[in-house]
Amino acid sequence: MREKILVVDDDEKITSMLRRGLAFEGYRVLSARNGQEGLALAGQEHPDLIILDIMMPVLDGWEVCRRLREADLRMPVLMLTAKDEVSDRVRGLDTGADDYLVKPFALEELLARVRALLRRHKDAGTDSAEPSKHRLHYEDLTLDLDSREAFRGERAMELTAKEFDLLHLFMSNPRRVLSRDVLMDKIWGIDYSGESNVLEVYVAMLRQKLEEGGEPRIIQTVRGAGYVLKGERA
Known part of the structure; x- marks a missing residue:
């Protein structure tokens, strides 16, 4: 169709x-x-x-x-x-x-x-149709793939579609450094030709929502390499 x-x-x-x-x-x-x-x-x-x-x-x-x-x-x-x-x-x-x-x-x-x-x-x-992955958990983060809801502890977060997809990718690869090229390819596609700083804008917006309750940073920048989902206990 x-x-x-x-x-x-x-x-x-x-x-x-x-x-x-x-x-x-x-x-x-x-x-x-x-x-x-x-x-x-x-x-x-x-x-x-x-x-x-x-x-x-x-x-x-x-x-x-x-x-x-x-x-x-x-x-x-x-x-x-x-x-x-x-x-x-x-x-x-x-x-x-x-x-x-x-x-x-x-x-x-x-x-x-x-x-x-x-x-x-x-x-x-x-991806979200996989029966074994209805929910993802990492430290105090929870991602519900059916309802597309995200929580940090008991606090619900309102994420845009792209923010949700970005967090989904991070939570599917905890403690793994994801390069800028990998993130752009997986979230925006290899033929994306829009704003060059779109990834940085989205990471900043996602961090703001993840930390607005005073929680510690959980998406870390690895200089020269990319980003990694890694909390204080990792």
């Missing part, structure tokens, strides 16, 4: 270009002209991926993404926007977006990111 992609953008020229380009690649394409319409279509059609503009009437892309995640709709979201400030990119990622592409963009780059997001989402779904 062909993957179904929902384009939510009030710019008719961009929407038309995306519809043609995605359809040519074999995807089924739905479109919405504003955030409210896009949110409704996402709930009705359950697309495999959403391309979401930020600056839209009725509901902006940040609010749409936040509501999608609140409704436990976990399809990948690629944010498409003219905003290029780091704070805007972080805000988009923190609301649950999986990737971020700044206008103007090349269609080839967008298609590469779409392929990477769809592949990662499919792989994550396959």
Whole structure:
């Protein structure tokens, strides 16, 4: 079955270009002209991926993404926007977006990111279906792969889809140093061509959530090598 992609953008020229380009690649394409319409279509059609503009009437892309995640709709979201400030990119990622592409963009780059997001989402779904790995534990961390919930001790943490996938990878490889290349390949895919510091941004956001209750750092930086999940008792 062909993957179904929902384009939510009030710019008719961009929407038309995306519809043609995605359809040519074999995807089924739905479109919405504003955030409210896009949110409704996402709930009705359950697309495999959403391309979401930020600056839209009725509901902006940040609010749409936040509501999608609140409704436990976990399809990948690629944010498409003219905003290029780091704070805007972080805000988009923190609301649950999986990737971020700044206008103007090349269609080839967008298609590469779409392929990477769809592949990662499919792989994550396959991994979480393993019956012997419903929950992962490391020290005071618990990751529930069925409900996609994360806990540090008794404290629940609200993680974005990518933060969850990143923590899942760390918890599947405790005390093992994971290089930047391995982390980028496993979480964003080998053909990712977006922001060069996306991994550092996500590690910083994940650490903030892991440590916001005053807990000690558990994701350590290994200078020149990568990152490792290693607590004080390791």
